[in-house]
Structures are given as structure tokens and as C-alpha cells.
Amino acid sequence: QSVLTQPPSASGTPGQRVTISCSGSSSNIGRNTVNWHQQLPGTAPKLLIYNDFHRPSGVPDRFSGSKSGTSASLAISGLQSEDEADYYCSAWDDSLNGYVFGTGSKVTVL
């Protein structure tokens, strides 16, 4: 049961900036930090952004995260072909007493 809503898809040409939103509520994003995960085709997910806007070692600075109120966003600047993947947000939900993932967004590089 996804309680974090993302747009199903986003696209751009190489070099463009693409933004993906993640809409939640006061019980999840509004009170807890957000992580973003990248899933390349046919592979396992990988942590992309943690604690709202921090990048793990090795993640290019083209990827950035932000949060405001009960929504979060992932931005990819300087879009590259290897960025074609599914992207998921996640957060702890105080009401469900568990983690929730977003519905997922497929990024296509035109």
C-alpha cells in the first residue's frame, strides 16, 4: 500500500533537468526524513539520497534532494542516458508504524 504519491513518469533530453515529486502526509514526510532509491532496469534498488538531501559516497552531484512540508523532490540535472531508471522515495510512517515507499517514477532520456 503506497501512501507516497509520485508521478508515473518523467522525461528529458540529455543535459536537461528533470524533477520528480513525492507527496505524503504529516505522518510520514511531514515528520520523518526521506530517502530516494534508484532502480536501473533488471537490477536491485540502490540508495541515491538519504535524510532528505544527503548523497552517499559515489553518487554524482547531479542528483539532489529537497523537502518542504509533506512533499519531497528529487532533481536530476545534466540528464544522462545512464539515468534511465525507476526512482522511489521512502519514509517512515508514524501512523502505520512502518516504512512506506512511493509509487515509483520511470525516468526516460529522450
Add this chain to the structure above:
Amino acid sequence: EGQLVESGGGLVQPGGSLRLSCAASGLTFSSYWMHWVRQAPGKGLVWVSHINSDGRSTNYADSVKGRFTISRDNTKNTLYLQMHSLRAEDTAVYYCARGVTFDPWGQGTLVTVSS
């Protein structure tokens, strides 16, 4: 570089049981919360369960509560998911992941529930 490796998936009949394992190597295991997350074919990620570092605290998604049990053996650096009363809708790739940031993820193991 450390990794998590899942095993134990396979084909099981409805109502059957299966135990998944997640072995950690080259990374710190015993001091982290651990999770199971699943992904049905062509669908998104769904959190299943997590367990705290000493194994005394667990949480489950409503869809698996009472049927699945998460546990860990810190002496073996291994996480487990015991699954009972399996249903067709439990068919998915099951991933383990470490810590509150879900880093790293394992490669996943496929569970297929079908007669």
C-alpha cells in the same frame, strides 16, 4: 565492498512455507536495523518488515502480519524471513536492506506462489 546476498526463494504452493536468508559480508551487520522489501513482477517496492539490531523489536506490514516472522543471527551475520500460509499475492522478488537508509540492498531472491 560489503554486500548482502539473499537466498531461499523458489516455487511454493499456496498455503506453503518458505524461509529466506540474507547473508552479510564485508560490512557491519550487528549494529544495524535490517529490512525485507518485496517487489511483485512489474510493480513497485513494498516494505515488508524490519528488525532492530539485537533482534528484540520487529515490525510488519499489515499484509504479512501473523504469517511472516523476521529474525536475525548476529553471530552468523544473517537475516531471515520465515513465511507461512503463502498466497499468490506474495509472489515477488524479496530484497533485504540495511539500516534506516536502506543501504546497501541485496540482489533479491524470487518467491513464486503457485499451484
